[in-house]
Amino acid sequence: MPRLVEREFDVIVIGAGAAGENAADRVVQGGLTAVLVESELVGGECSYWACMPSKALLRPGTALHGAQAVPGASEAITGTLDAAAVLKRRDSFTSHWQDASQVEWVDGAGIELIRGRARLTGERSVKVAGLDGDDYALTARHAVVLANGSTPNQPPVEGLSEVEYWGTREATSAKEIPERLGVLGGGVAGTELAQAFARLGSAVTLVARSGLLGNFPKEAAELVATGLRADGVELRLDTKTRSVRRNSDGSLTLALDGGDTVTVDKLLVSTGRRPALEGLGLESVGLSAGDSKPLAIRTDSTGLVAEASGNSDGPWLYAVGDAAGKALLTHQGKYQARATGAAIAARAKGELRGEPEPWSRYAQTADQHAIPNVVFTDPELANVGRSLEQARKDGYNASSVELPIEVAGSSLHARNYEGWAQLVVDEDRKVLLGATFAGPDVAELLHAATIAVVGEVPLDRLWHAVPSYPTISEVWLRLLEKYGL
Numbered sequence: 001m002p003r004l005v006e007r008e009f010d011v012i013v014i015g016a017g018a019a020g021e022n023a024a025d026r027v028v029q030g031g032l033t034a035v036l037v038e039s040e041l042v043g044g045e046c047s048y049w050a051c052m053p054s055k056a057l058l059r060p061g062t063a064l065h066g067a068q069a070v071p072g073a074s075e076a077i078t079g080t081l082d083a084a085a086v087l088k089r090r091d092s093f094t095s096h097w098q099d100a101s102q103v104e105w106v107d108g109a110g111i112e113l114i115r116g117r118a119r120l121t122g123e124r125s126v127k128v129a130g131l132d133g134d135d136y137a138l139t140a141r142h143a144v145v146l147a148n149g150s151t152p153n154q155p156p157v158e159g160l161s162e163v164e165y166w167g168t169r170e171a172t173s174a175k176e177i178p179e180r181l182g183v184l185g186g187g188v189a190g191t192e193l194a195q196a197f198a199r200l201g202s203a204v205t206l207v208a209r210s211g212l213l214g215n216f217p218k219e220a221a222e223l224v225a226t227g228l229r230a231d232g233v234e235l236r237l238d239t240k241t242r243s244v245r246r247n248s249d250g251s252l253t254l255a256l257d258g259g260d261t262v263t264v265d266k267l268l269v270s271t272g273r274r275p276a277l278e279g280l281g282l283e284s285v286g287l288s289a290g291d292s293k294p295l296a297i298r299t300d301s302t303g304l305v306a307e308a309s310g311n312s313d314g315p316w317l318y319a320v321g322d323a324a325g326k327a328l329l330t331h332q333g334k335y336q337a338r339a340t341g342a343a344i345a346a347r348a349k350g351e352l353r354g355e356p357e358p359w360s361r362y363a364q365t366a367d368q369h370a371i372p373n374v375v376f377t378d379p380e381l382a383n384v385g386r387s388l389e390q391a392r393k394d395g396y397n398a399s400s401v402e403l404p405i406e407v408a409g410s411s412l413h414a415r416n417y418e419g420w421a422q423l424v425v426d427e428d429r430k431v432l433l434g435a436t437f438a439g440p441d442v443a444e445l446l447h448a449a450t451i452a453v454v455g456e457v458p459l460d461r462l463w464h465a466v467p468s469y470p471t472i473s474e475v476w477l478r479l480l481e482k483y484g485l
Contacts, residue, residue, distance in 0.1 A: 003134045009035045011344060012126050012138050013145045014118040014280070016106070017044020019321025019333035020147030024111045026341020032142065032348060035112040037128055042113065043102040045149055046330040048094045053172040054192055055376055056090040061199030061231075062378045066440065069414035083177050083200045090172075097173070120144065120281035123310040123317075127281075143316050143344045145303070146280065147337065150273040150322035155184065158243035163252055165244075165267040168193065177201050182254055182264035184241055186212040188375050190270035191224065195377050198231040205234040205262050207241050207254065216381055219402070219420045220438035224377050226418075236262070275325045285309045285317060299324050301363040302356060303340035315347060326364075327371050339364045369433075370453040374443045379419065382446040385434030385453040388424050397427045401483045405439050408470035414440055421475050425483065431456045437475075445473060459485060 011027045013020045016038035024034040041048050060081055067073045095101060106113050116130035118138075126144060128136035152167045154160065166174075168189050179202065183194045186208030198204040206212075206228070212235065213221040225235060236256060243255045244267065254262045277295040282288070286309040289295040298306040303318040311317055319325075320340050321333030343362040346352035356362035375381040391398035405419025419439025426433050435449035452462055463485045467473035 002130075004137060005130075005134050006137045006139075007035070008139045008141065009033045009112070010141045010348065011035075011143045011145065012037065012118075012140045013147055014126065015044065015146070015148035015321075015323065016042045016102075016113065017147065017149055017321065017333075018046050018330050019149075019323075019337040020044070020145070021102075021106070021111075022334045022337035023145045023147055023318075023320055023341045023344075024106075025109050026338050027143075027345050028110050030342065030345025030348070032345055033112075035114055035138065036106060037114050037116060037118040037126070037138075039115065039117045039131070041097065041099040041102070042106060043099050047099075047102065048097055049169040049172050050189075051330050052093045053090050054168075054189070054196070056093040057086060057172065057196040057200070058192060058376050058378075060086045060089070061196065062376075064199075065378055066414065069416070069440070071415060074415075081200055086200060087175070094173070114138075117279075118148075119279065120284050122284050140316065142348045143318055145337075145340065145344075146277075146297075146305070146317070146319040146323045147321050147333075148280070148323050149276050150328055151276040151278075152269070153272045153274055154269065155241070155271045157184070157241050160244050160269070163244055163246045163267070165252070165269050168268070168270055171197075171268045171270075178264070178266040179203065180251075180264040180266075181205075182207065182252065182262055182267045183270060184208075184254075184267065185270035185272070186210065186214070186237065187270060187272060188213070188373075190268065191228070192376055193268060193270065194233050195228055195231055198228070198233045203232065203234075205236060205264065207236040207239055207256065207262070209238070209240045211237050213375060213381065216375075216383060216438075217387065217402075217420075217422060217436055220381050220383075220422075220436050223379050223418060223420060223438045224375065224381055227377060227379050236260075273322065273328055275323045277323065282308075296325060297323075299326070300355065301339075301358070301365060301367075302343040303336055303364065304343075318344065326367050329371065329373060332367065332371055335366060336364045366454060370450055372446050372450045374446060376443070379439045380441060380443045381436075381438045382443045383434065383436040384446060384450045385432065386424055387434055387436070388422075391424050391426070391433045396433060398424055398433060399427050400424050401479055403475075403478060403482055405437070405442075405472060405475045407472065407474040407478060409472040409474050410439070412470055413472060419472075419475075421479060423479050423483070425459065429456070430459045432459070432462070439472070442472070445475070448473070448476070459483065 010032035011034040016036040116128040124140040126138040181202040183206040308317040320336040372384040402422035410417040424434035
């Protein structure tokens with residue numbers, strides 16, 4: 001018989017990934033007690049199956065290609081990627097899927113940890129089926145924070161549920177490189193991993209029912225598509241996968257629109273993710289899914305969950321990171337968690353009542369205005385804020401200026417450098433609403449754009465931010481000059 005252990009904390013955080021760790025850390029810094037409940041590895045998806053291992057798989061190929069694109073360095077390149085060495089380096093960045101160092105950090109931060117599966121049983125009440133065999137009945141004096149991440153979508157492809165396939169977890173933790181890899185999905189994860197495995201030696205076919213990286217400007221996405229094709233990736237875009245079947249030799253055959261087929265040794269399904277809200281007991285606090293729709297929640301600028309029982313009288317249930325469903329990006333989840341943790345601590349002390357001021361330390365205002373995002377392919381794609389279409393849809397009198405990245409810095413950076421840049425401008429206030437860059441190593445341009453958008457820097461003042469010569473950042477000057485400054 002399992003023991004029932006009853007515990008009380010100021011704050012209970014469900015999920016010990018990056019967002020959960022930051023939320024717990026902020027409430028402890030605010031003088032409260034906190035416990036993290038985690039059923040898997042402390043550190044979460046980013047540390048072990050997403051950001052870190054995927055970028056570790058991508059970086060060696062990007063570095064090699066970068067050297068090959070610079071005369072003088074290219075002549076010194078005599079070999080190809082060592083796949084075994086790349087996988088070994090990847091393993092080191094995941095700490096070999098051991099979380100001892102993360103657990104040590106949690107302990108040092110003054111946060112308690114319970115390993116197990118958590119479920120809400122009512123207002124401020126959480127039951128945990130402990131991995132140690134005990135059950136825990138936890139009570140929160142002030143708040144419960146949902147930070148339990150997201151789960152992958154499975155597309156409605158005939159036969160898919162009957163075969164063994166990779167999700168992004170299996171791909172980023174792969175122990176060997178398949179000879180033939182199929183990728184379903186043309187989003188960020190599918191695109192990145194398609195290029196990573198192509199450069200590691202796989203013959204890759206990417207199938208997407210729409211275009212590649214459809215949330216980005218077409219000109220930017222096309223540069224990435226060109227880079228993939230140069231690496232031998234076969235792109236089957238605007239193509240539906242009708243069925244998947246397993247062959248006698250263990251391979252898989254995909255039947256596509258128009259009667260075409262593709263046979264692969266491994267299949268990676270990367271068709272988006274959704275908040276992992278099922279099984280959390282949200283129905284116990286008045287939250288349930290609509291007819292034929294997955295369960296979803298809404299949060300305010302502090303992460304407070306709308307319509308949860310008791311939340312309007314005494315705020316207690318919050319959600320951050322992927323669980324909140326706003327922006328499924330690690331850095332944005334950490335940002336949300338810091339604001340939420342600070343708001344919880346302030347409310348506990350009576351220092352915050354109602355909605356906080358926008359852009360205060362308690363508000364997640366950047367979620368509405370300045371979400372930075374990078375696709376770590378080669379070339380890279382980086383954007384922040386609103387696209388031109390989004391800005392106009394949101395009611396702004398918006399214009400855009402765009403041009404190829406053709407400056408002295410790009411010519412020095414690589415032979416035949418190809419890039420593209422765009423600024424989206426609020427014509428009424430003459431400030432930036434968004435920016436997009438595509439090209440080798442453009443991710444390092446993004447934070448400057450993020451600062452400009454968040455700070456609402458007037459364009460005539462931004463013109464005085466002189467870019468160093470000769471760097472790729474000179475594209476900022478060219479963009480502003482084309483705008484008319």
